Amino acid sequence: MSSDFVAAIDLGSNSFHMIVARLSNGQVQVHDRLREMVQLAGGLDGRNRLSEESQRRALACLARFGQRLRHIPAEQIRIVGTNTLRQARNSAEFVARAEQLLGHKVEIVRGQEEARLIYLGVAHNVADIPGKRLVVDIGGGSTELIIGEKFDPLHLASLRMGCVSLSRACFGDGRVTAARLREAELLVQLNLEPVREEYLARGWNVATGASGSIKAIQGVLIGEGWSREGITLEALRRLRQALCEVRHTAAIAARWQLDPARARVFVGGFVVLHGLCEALGIEQLQVSEGALREGLIYDLLGRIRHEDVRDRTIADVITRFNLDEAQAGRVSATALALLRQVRAQWRLNGAEAPHVLGRAARLHEAGLLLTHDGHHRHGAYVLEHADLPGYSRDDQLLLAALVRRHRRAFPAAAFAHLPKQWTRSARRLCVLLRLAVVLHRSRSSEALPAISLHVDRRQLELGFPDGWLEAHPLTRADLQIEAGLLHQAGFKLRLGRTRTGPEPAQAPSGSVAP
Incomplete structure (x- = not known):
C-alpha cells in the first residue's frame, strides 16, 4: 500500500x-x-x-x-x-x-450486506465466546439481526424499522403517552412476526447490541442505577415506565442530558430494543463499540490482503447453481487474457476491471439451472436480486448487466441503466466477455491457440494463427455471427492473423481465473 x-x-x-x-x-x-x-x-x-x-x-x-x-x-x-x-x-x-x-x-x-458488515465489526470488537452470538443493531431506518459464530455470520435479517422512522411515525410531535407507546410496540411486533420463530429456533449463547441508540439507552440505564453493565430486560421495563412519566422528548433530553437530536429519536430506538428483548426473550444484552464502520x-x-469475501461469494454461487467450473474457468481465463491486451487502449486500467470481468465470466451460466433458452436473462435476474455478500447494490447491477448481455442481442443502449461513469467500461468489458464465450462455445478442454486482440476505439481485430480458423469452421461461423451482433452496439469486429505485441490470449486446459 x-x-x-x-x-x-x-x-x-x-x-x-x-x-x-x-x-x-x-x-x-x-x-x-x-x-x-x-x-x-x-x-x-x-x-x-x-x-x-x-x-x-x-x-x-x-x-x-x-x-x-x-x-x-x-x-x-x-x-x-x-x-x-x-x-x-x-x-x-x-x-x-x-x-x-x-x-x-x-x-x-442491501440490508443483508449491511447486516454482514455489522456482525464483522462487532465480532472484532468483543471477546470471543464458545457457541453462537446474536447481534442487534438499531439504525435510523432499519434494524439488523444476525446470528453468527466467531467471525462468520450464519443467519441475517434486516427489518424496516428504526429509531428515526418509528419516532416519526408515532412520536412526531415529541409527545410520549402510554397509548402511543402501545401503538409503536404493536408496529415493532408486526415487523418481528415473520422472523421471531425462526430466530428462537436457531438459538444463541450471548446477545450483543450495537449502534448509537443502544449505547444511549445503556447510558440512561446505568445513570439511573437500573443496570451496572450492559442492558437487562428488567431495566428496560423500568425505563418504559419512566418514559410514560416524562411525556415529551424535550423532557427526556433534560432529564438524561441527551443531545436534543438524540432525544427526538430516543423513544423510537427504545421501543424497538424493548420489543426485541421481550419477543426474543433476551434477558441480558452486552453492548459493543464496534458496528458497521468497523x-x-x-x-x-481483507480485500487489500487478497482475502476478498466476494471471491467466496462467487465460489458459493458456482456450487449452489452446480455450474460447470471447468467451462467457467476457461471463459474467465480467456476474457482476462484479452483484457490484458487492450487495457491501455480501452482505459480499463482500474484495479476492479479484471475482478468484475473474471467474476462475470465465472457466473455467466448461472441461469442454466432454470433453462438453456434465455439463460442469460435468468442469470442476470438472479445476480441482480440475490443477496451476495461483499457486493453493493450497484456492483450487483453491473455484474448482472454483463451476464445479461453476454450472448444474443447487444443493443447500443444495453448499459444505459448503469451509473454514467460505468457505461463505457461496462460495454467494453462485455465485448471481451462475449468474445471469450464464443471462443469456448464448443466446451472443449483443448487449449486455444495464441489469439491476439488489437483495438482502436470501436474497431477490433481478432487474430489467429494461419489455418486455425479454417480448421475450426464452427468457431469461424460463430465469430461472424458475433460480428453482426457487436455491430448493433457500434463495434466493428474483423478476423485476421495473430499479431505480435502484448500477451496473446490463451486458455490452457483447466485454467481458472484468479
Whole structure:
C-alpha cells in the first residue's frame, strides 16, 4: 500500500460515521473517529424523496469528512449508504453529489450486506465466546439481526424499522403517552412476526447490541442505577415506565442530558430494543463499540490482503447453481487474457476491471439451472436480486448487466441503466466477455491457440494463427455471427492473423481465473 491508512464512512439513516485506522503489527489501530447526527431519514417526504434541505445538511457533513480523506488512496477507502439511501427515490442524485464532493465512490448496500458488515465489526470488537452470538443493531431506518459464530455470520435479517422512522411515525410531535407507546410496540411486533420463530429456533449463547441508540439507552440505564453493565430486560421495563412519566422528548433530553437530536429519536430506538428483548426473550444484552464502520474497515483490509469475501461469494454461487467450473474457468481465463491486451487502449486500467470481468465470466451460466433458452436473462435476474455478500447494490447491477448481455442481442443502449461513469467500461468489458464465450462455445478442454486482440476505439481485430480458423469452421461461423451482433452496439469486429505485441490470449486446459 502507498499509505498505511484505511478509512470507512457509514452514511446511516440517523448518523454519519467515519473511522480512520492503520494496520500495525497485525493489529488495527484507530486514529480518528468522526460522527454527526445528520438524520437523513428525517428528510424523506411522503413520496420517499430526500428533501433538498436534508441533502444539503448531509453534504455539509461529508465536506468536513472529506478533508480527512485527502491523503488516503481511493482503493483504501469505503463509503456505504444504508436504509434511507436504499429507500429514497432520488438517492442517485444525492450519491452523485456526494461522490463529486468526496472524490470517491459511494456504495449503497442491501440490508443483508449491511447486516454482514455489522456482525464483522462487532465480532472484532468483543471477546470471543464458545457457541453462537446474536447481534442487534438499531439504525435510523432499519434494524439488523444476525446470528453468527466467531467471525462468520450464519443467519441475517434486516427489518424496516428504526429509531428515526418509528419516532416519526408515532412520536412526531415529541409527545410520549402510554397509548402511543402501545401503538409503536404493536408496529415493532408486526415487523418481528415473520422472523421471531425462526430466530428462537436457531438459538444463541450471548446477545450483543450495537449502534448509537443502544449505547444511549445503556447510558440512561446505568445513570439511573437500573443496570451496572450492559442492558437487562428488567431495566428496560423500568425505563418504559419512566418514559410514560416524562411525556415529551424535550423532557427526556433534560432529564438524561441527551443531545436534543438524540432525544427526538430516543423513544423510537427504545421501543424497538424493548420489543426485541421481550419477543426474543433476551434477558441480558452486552453492548459493543464496534458496528458497521468497523466492519467496513476489516472487510476492506481483507480485500487489500487478497482475502476478498466476494471471491467466496462467487465460489458459493458456482456450487449452489452446480455450474460447470471447468467451462467457467476457461471463459474467465480467456476474457482476462484479452483484457490484458487492450487495457491501455480501452482505459480499463482500474484495479476492479479484471475482478468484475473474471467474476462475470465465472457466473455467466448461472441461469442454466432454470433453462438453456434465455439463460442469460435468468442469470442476470438472479445476480441482480440475490443477496451476495461483499457486493453493493450497484456492483450487483453491473455484474448482472454483463451476464445479461453476454450472448444474443447487444443493443447500443444495453448499459444505459448503469451509473454514467460505468457505461463505457461496462460495454467494453462485455465485448471481451462475449468474445471469450464464443471462443469456448464448443466446451472443449483443448487449449486455444495464441489469439491476439488489437483495438482502436470501436474497431477490433481478432487474430489467429494461419489455418486455425479454417480448421475450426464452427468457431469461424460463430465469430461472424458475433460480428453482426457487436455491430448493433457500434463495434466493428474483423478476423485476421495473430499479431505480435502484448500477451496473446490463451486458455490452457483447466485454467481458472484468479
